[in-house]
Amino acid sequence: MITVGIDLGTTNSAISYWDGEQSVLIANSLGEALTPSVVGVDNSGEVLVGKAAKERLISHPLHTTALFKRYMGTQRTVTLGKQHYSAAELSSLVLKSLKADAEATLRQPVTQAVISVPAYFNDYQRKATKLAAELAGLEVLRLINEPTAAALAYGLQSQEDDTHYLILDLGGGTFDVTILEYFDRVMEVKASAGDNHLGGEDFTGLLISDFLRQHRLQPQQLNEHQQQNLTRLIDECKCRLSGEKQPHFEIELAEQTLRYELNEEKIREICQPLLNRLLTPIERAFNDAGLSPSDIDHIVMVGGASRMNIYKQCLIKALKCFPTTQLDPDLVVAMGAGIQAGLVDKNEALDDVVLTDVSAFSLGTGTHNEHDSDGKVGNYFTPIIERNTVLPCSKEQVFYPIHKAQKRLLMTIYQGESRYVKNNIKLGEIDVPLPKSDNIDDKMVRVRFTYDISGLLDVDITVEQTQHTISQTFEQSSSMLSDKEKAQLKEKMQKLKVHPRDQQHNRLLMAKLERIYEQSRAQYREQIAELISVWEAALASQDSQRIEQTYQDITQFLKELGE
């Protein structure tokens, strides 16, 4: 049984495995390592995942969705056609597609996986990721933090000893900072910090606002098609900026042809507020690790957004050092997840490699705030396990009730960094009965938090006088739902027909034609419409030779068009 490593990204996902010597990426049915994290439903109700779905974002925006990783662990749902889906359900479809790719390549069933998540993913987001895997028929052996996975990939390939890495992961939706030390085949994460809402998509978002401002348009004036089209064009323009000086595009909106130009200076001006936000988590990571920028030997850039020049320049200015991108920033996390999969499987080649990680956030309880007379800011957050504590760990603290006559004590459990509990995430609460006594010392309770590497938080509360202990496990696995609810969800997902894997490239061609039809001007539209009907007829004939021939012809034609 092979365990796979999966990078379930905001914009793209990838899957890999440990072949005994190294981490190997598994290509999808189109022969590509990256599968866009896009899900759609077509007219017949069949589910499409990946590149074909991505093409359909423009032609069928109401039946296609992307960027759902951002809503992991929230109640928010997306409507595709007639059905509503949560982020976990949509992610499960991506995972299912990756799983099918792996099973086709490895020629054996795949049921166990290591999945990477942003280090800053909170409890609910981790739970949702595990649920997604479960719905896809995968058992999660370990969740690995994305920057840690990237560090594994880099650390393992370099032979230098005693090195410090600063790993900066700017993905589609999140920014993660990790400081890692490599010494004697031991990889030790020193500190992790991050911004959960800062990624490449935010840069695109600011550029879209700028476009609308420039052409005096309100976002409400655009329909779904136009919004998706604009997003795609702006995103492409942003990407072209790493090769061209002044990329531009034209788009037909509101019965006019609107032009938009971009250059380094302009994007820097527009995105400066985002660039400023990069430094805060970097500083926090340095402070927590007790290191300074001069201690760092290598700066590793991860994530597709690393290609942006303004981002690189901002980092060089701040750190006075040039970053490395030896490994493909889009694939390095998946490669690292594959290594972790090998580690979990106790592969011989990795026998002496040890990875120690830290808790990226603090865990603690709410305590009385006597400064808060008007009840505005609420209770204080008292951390019991501080962030960046090496895992696994177990910590104990002593608490007293506020009044000596108190009969019960309500212990709340929170995760986060704010000094006030109201800004942190509540994981649960425990009601502790106190012994009868007028002496407050008799009512002292010991609270022990134990946090293990597989993401389980145990809370033990002992009343000192009676030695009575209350234990509660806050399972981070998908325990938010009851077994019955899970079974229902599984059934719902199983009912969905997924488009056959071996016909992905045919589906992609159709989606592409539809997208080009949507984007092109009137004079081309007829031609494209013609192609679509030819292609539909070929597919309907079910004559594989004819399909193959038509496929070649159309692809050739599109190539000449520059698509």
Added chain:
Amino acid sequence: MTDNPWDVLGIEPGADKKTIKRAYTSKLKLCKPDEDPEGFQLLRAAYDEALAQLEEQPQQRVKLGAEEVPPVQAIEQVTPQNNPPEVLPDITVQPHSEPVQTHVSAPDEGAQEMQAFEKELTELLDNAYRRNQQGAWQLLIEHPACVDMQNRRTASHRVFHAVLDFQKSARAEVTPLDIEILVFLNQHFDWAEDQALEQQVGHPDFYNMTHKEMPEPEVRIEPVGDTSNIANLFIGLTILCALGLIMISL
């Protein structure tokens, strides 16, 4: 941590950092965190303790500004009744007030940048018009001294103290800074997380500087400068007038 860390690591007390690390990593392979969590925690505690002893022992490094940071030995017990957690001093505080400049390339350059930065900061606070504009602060935090990671903490502290002094002195003759500015600076510099600052200025001042939150907007204000609605109105009126004129002339 009742065990002697040196026994756990299997080395002589007072060994150098490299030896400690080597002992830790070789033992680590026998009690990996996922296989033997208890063993790992014992080893890790010993390792941290050995490193801490190494730090304390030879050179007594805490000299400058030591009087501000009372060394605390006993582990404080948190009693929510009379002891807010904020006053828990960090046991291993380094004198943060003046971070040691370990800048490799050009220390002079850093110092000059910092001087220029402080000058800009003072000017901004003195300027009654600009100091309440977020854009002006935005520009200030883009100053090289603030962007350079080596200096950033120093810069952050300078801004904190300058703003605190301003807020305290203000009140009577000039109004203090807008809450938006404080919220913006807090977000950027993450002051609420900075325990050194709390120790420098004490709880009440620190609380006043960091607990600020944006008030909930009661009425949604239309963005200033967006005149398209008014423009549409004008166009409409003009057309109406024109139509009226045509009607009359007919």
